[in-house]
Amino acid sequence: MSKTLAAPAARVVSSAVASSSASATDTLLVGFDWGTNISSVQAARADSTELLVQELIPTVVGYAHDDVLDGILPGDERVFFGKLAQKHRQHVRLVRPLSGGVIADRAAARDFAKHIRSRLPEQSGEIRAVIGMPASSDLQARENARAAVQGLFAKVIFVPEPFLAALGYRDESRLRDSEYQDPVLNSLYVDIGAGSTDVCVVQGRYPTADDQLSAPFAGDAVDQIILDAALAAYPDSGLTLAKVREAKEKHSFVMGEEGHAPALVTVMVAGKPLKIDLTAQIAKGCEALLEKTFEMTRELIARAEPDSIGDLLQNVIVTGGGSLIRGFGVALQTKLLEEGFENPRVRVLGQNYKDHVARGALKTARQAQDRHWQHVIG
């Protein structure tokens, strides 16, 4: 979080002293994973298990350029969100409200939060949201987030994302199934986001600071490595971070992933399309991420109780955007094996990883007591 941001004037009042105007039946509960690249929102009424909203939205806001002619943008609107903003990137200024999992642009964050609110059903009762935040987020980050949702949600609770991921990933209906491996009993979670890589051990209890490692090296850093290497190889290519990110999302891979297609990217040079090969550059960025992740994983395993390590190694779970890198799980498992760890097993959550945090947030919202909710006065 940039320290230059002024703290918002959001007023926080404990729900214990604020009167609640909503009964359980007309309260809408929201689980919100506000991610740097992608946000996930799930919503349900307090008295129902039916999901009314389950949506993934790229965390980006597009502000129309001043010189866009009428009729170019849908409805001649000036602000767009998510995929629509990305679709019209030529005519809008794309702003990512978050950086490293916390708000970096207050105005864009506020606009994005309003958009999230607009995706929820019309509501006579109050809306209560449990919002996932990086465990490393500071008080300033929470104040900024409160300000962004001020007046949009009646009450909020901020919970570290690793807690919500563990809760969301757990399937309580299968706990009596002897075949089911409960992911919160003894697991090591690797969450590779855009701004940070977080590794934490969950051994039947929520991780404390001693059970976690966080490094500001993740997807954004990989993008920068790829861009630097690509511009060194193709100085006139006019490559941008956005283009590199697009190429990475399509072509990323790490060692051991044989037979991947070359990462050919079309760029415009002097008005003409030119195909350039970014395979080596993407490999360099992804390998750097793998190495960093491996180091953190190794360090956290070394901290665990010796008797628990055998089972822990059977449950290394990779989540976050980085988990979508082809071959990442196998490569991490191979490196652990080569390091001498016995029979490690790495699982990758893949495309639906974002749902776990939002699902965990919704589960948390259902169990939260009145005293936990912070009333954010608009």
Added chain:
Amino acid sequence: MNSILSAERLVGEPADPRWAELERWTLEACLLRAEGREAEAVGVLQERIPGLIRAWSEAAGLARPVVQERLRTMFADAQRFVARGLAHRRLITAELAGRAEGRPTVAAGVAGSGGRLGLRRAVAVDDVVGMLDGLAEAEREVRREAIWPMRSAATLAAARL
């Protein structure tokens, strides 16, 4: 270094730097524990303090029961000072935090002072209510710390006794 914890008992005695060092690290261990930095507190208690005790007790040449009694008293003092500092701080920061609500300039000062989101005690994964209670406790502690750092509160409490 002057004695932090037991000035009244050391009046007239020559200052023993080994004892002062032992007191300093004992207070540090208690502060770390109060700050929720359990692993660091254990590190101090297990790795630093035994050697300091050994060095002091060998040099002091006191009878074993006397050594044990002094150590017991000193540890109790350290815990008492930290507890007293915490109590003072809780009373005062609750008032200050209440005044900060709705006042952006005060809130900005509080918000800019760090404080990660997390638990300071173990909570079972099944216990969502306990987890939320723990987070709320930690958040209150972060706000107190931002207004009046616990170290300065505990040191002040020690100095006044």
